[in-house]
Amino acid sequence: MKIGLDATPLLGHRTGIGRYVQQLLTSLPTVGPHDELRATAFTVRGAGDLIGAVPDGVRVRARRAPARLLRAAWQRTEWPPVEMLTGRVDLFHGTNFVLPPARAAAGVLTVHDLAFLLHRDTVSSDSVRLREIVPRGVRRAGVVCVPSRSVAAEIGDLYRLPPERVQVTPLGVDPSWASADPLAPDQLRELRLDRPYLLFVGSLEPRKNLGLLVEAFGAAAASDPDGPLLALAGPAGWGPEMQVPAHAADRVVRLGYLDETQLQSVVAGARALVFPSVYEGFGLPPLEAFATGVPVVATDIPTTRETVGGEPGLARLVPLADADALAAALVAEWTDPDEPERRQRRRAVAAAFTWQRTAALTRAAYERAIG
Numbered sequence: 001m002k003i004g005l006d007a008t009p010l011l012g013h014r015t016g017i018g019r020y021v022q023q024l025l026t027s028l029p030t031v032g033p034h035d036e037l038r039a040t041a042f043t044v045r046g047a048g049d050l051i052g053a054v055p056d057g058v059r060v061r062a063r064r065a066p067a068r069l070l071r072a073a074w075q076r077t078e079w080p081p082v083e084m085l086t087g088r089v090d091l092f093h094g095t096n097f098v099l100p101p102a103r104a105a106a107g108v109l110t111v112h113d114l115a116f117l118l119h120r121d122t123v124s125s126d127s128v129r130l131r132e133i134v135p136r137g138v139r140r141a142g143v144v145c146v147p148s149r150s151v152a153a154e155i156g157d158l159y160r161l162p163p164e165r166v167q168v169t170p171l172g173v174d175p176s177w178a179s180a181d182p183l184a185p186d187q188l189r190e191l192r193l194d195r196p197y198l199l200f201v202g203s204l205e206p207r208k209n210l211g212l213l214v215e216a217f218g219a220a221a222a223s224d225p226d227g228p229l230l231a232l233a234g235p236a237g238w239g240p241e242m243q244v245p246a247h248a249a250d251r252v253v254r255l256g257y258l259d260e261t262q263l264q265s266v267v268a269g270a271r272a273l274v275f276p277s278v279y280e281g282f283g284l285p286p287l288e289a290f291a292t293g294v295p296v297v298a299t300d301i302p303t304t305r306e307t308v309g310g311e312p313g314l315a316r317l318v319p320l321a322d323a324d325a326l327a328a329a330l331v332a333e334w335t336d337p338d339e340p341e342r343r344q345r346r347r348a349v350a351a352a353f354t355w356q357r358t359a360a361l362t363r364a365a366y367e368r369a370i371g
Contacts, residue, residue, distance in 0.1 A: 001032065003366065004086035004105065005093045007039035007060075008067070010053040013235055013257050015203065016284050017112060020171060020358075021095050026055045027172075027359035032366075040085045042067045042098070061086045074100050075133045091366050097130050099137030106369040108362075109141040110169075113281025114154050115207055122207035122278055124238050135159065142369030145169045145362060147282035150302035167365040170307075171282050172355030174260075177291035178347060182269030183262075191266070192253050196228040198297075198330060199270035201263065201285040202277075203237035209276040209299065209321075210242050214252065216276075216326035218245030223327075227251075228271055228334050233258050268292040272333040275304065276326060283307055286315065291350035293343030297329045307353070314346050 005025065009018040028037060039054045040062045050060050063085050073079060078101040082092045091106040092099070099109040115123050116130040138144055138159050145167045146152045152166050188194065198217070202208045210232070217230045222245075230248075233255040244252050258266060267273060273289035275298035286296045286308045298304040300317035308315040316333065318325040 001034075001091065001366065001370070002036045002038065002089045003028070003032075003091050003093065004038045004040060004061075004082065004089040006042065006095045006098065007050055007054060008041040008043060009096050010039075011041060011043065011049050014260065015235070016171075017096055019260070019284075020110075020112075022053075022055070023172060023174070023355040024093075024095065024359060024362060025058050027355045028363060029057060030356060031360045031363045038086050038089060040082075042070050042085075070100070071098065071129070071133060074098065075129075075136060077101075091370055093362075093366070094137055094141075097134055097137070099140050101140060106366075107137075107141045108143050108145060108365050108369050109137045110145040110147075111138075111151070111155055111281075112147060113151060113279065114158065115279050115281075117158060118154065119207060119279045122205070124205070141165070143167050143365040145365050147171050148303050148306050150306060151281050164368070167361060167368070169358050169361040169365070170353055171284050171287075172353050172358045173284075173287050173291045173350045174355065177264055177267075177288050178351070180264035180268040180292050183265045187265075188269070191231075191255055193229060193231060193266075193269075196271050196334065197231045197253070197269075198228055198272050198274050198334070199267060200230070200232045200234070200274050200276075201267065201288075202234045202275075204232065204234060204239070204242075205237035206239040207278050207280075208237075209278050211240075212321065212323055212326065213274060213276045214242050214244050214248070216323045216330060217252070218248045219323065219327040220330040221245075221248040221251055223331060224334075227331070229253055230274075231255055231266070231270070233263060233266060264288075264292070267294060270294050272297050272330075274330065275299070277301065277304075278320065280304070287350050287353055290314070290346040293346050295333055295338055295342075295346070297326070297333055299326075308346075308349065311345060311349065314342060314349065 009021045037058045081103040082100040094109045116127045231253045235257045272295040280303045283303045296315040316329040
């Protein structure tokens with residue numbers, strides 16, 4: 001099978017969707033060894049930057065084309081067909097909310113979440129445009145892939161998709177997370193992590209609920225002046241500036257974007273990973289923290305229950321928008337001793353989420369779309 005994939009998320013800082021695409025391109029050959037994978041990008045940069053970003057064995061086929069113009073055309077018309085970028089393919093996988101029209105290729109679309117519909121006040125103006133282009137992609141797709149059962153239920157309801165057109169493809173955790181070691185003391189000092197720390201991982205945007213986090217951390221910090229730092233790892237994002245309480249300002253450290261190797265070590269050294277999101281399509285950071293054995297404090301939303309909420313005592317799930325409950329959970333996490341047995345159980349939960357399984361389920365979606 002000749003399979004084209006949108007590899008645009010591999011360009012620039014590698015966010016969660018970029019890692020998803022990278023792992024798909026790496027793992028698909030293990031479940032479809034006779035397939036030919038072709039990566040393309042919707043960008044004026046064309047194939048140039050993409051060539052060094054894809055795994056060995058993946059062909060790159062792309063033409064220079066402004067992403068905004070392409071999206072505008074695909075939002076309203078069935079031109080240009082994706083084969084103008086990829087050459088002839090049997091199937092094209094839109095990995096990032098957008099599935100272009102095609103002359104003859106079957107289509108699979110990944111919709112990572114429905115925040116652009118369900119939580120419109122938490123997404124950027126660029127994401128708001130998904131309200132118009134995603135429905136077209138859904139109509140073009142033979143199968144729509146989603147990362148969790150909760151998103152499968154949402155998309156089936158909102159777009160009236162029958163179950164046979166929706167494939168749940170849970171994300172995976174790279175095995176390297178299980179062997180990550182905390183940073184050495186001198187490396188921690190360089191990052192201004194000179195005492196124990198709680199860690200948030202993600203882009204700094206409204207959906208991640210950082211306002212609630214700093215409010216809760218401020219309350220927790222007031223009760224324990226000698227408690228840990230709060231470290232924020234992730235790209236700048238967008239949205240209103242966080243208002244950190246004055247008494248906790250010197251205990252909130254912004255690390256900015258970290259590459260995956262450094263991020264693994266920062267996560268491995270944390271007292272806990274804090275994940276206060278309003279909404280997520282999957283929520284990979286809590287699982288990656290589990291892979292290192294690190295505890296998780298998260299809001300009790302469907303995706304966190306689905307990934308890290310199955311076994312009691314491994315994660316603390318708190319009610320959404322409850323700053324007091326979150327503050328109490330933070331204090332409990334840095335005061336209660338963690339047991340080695342619980343760390344091993346967390347690792348076992350994460351080990352069940354593999355990119356090999358993601359690829360196998362995605363390959364099954366390809367077969368159904370062509371059928």
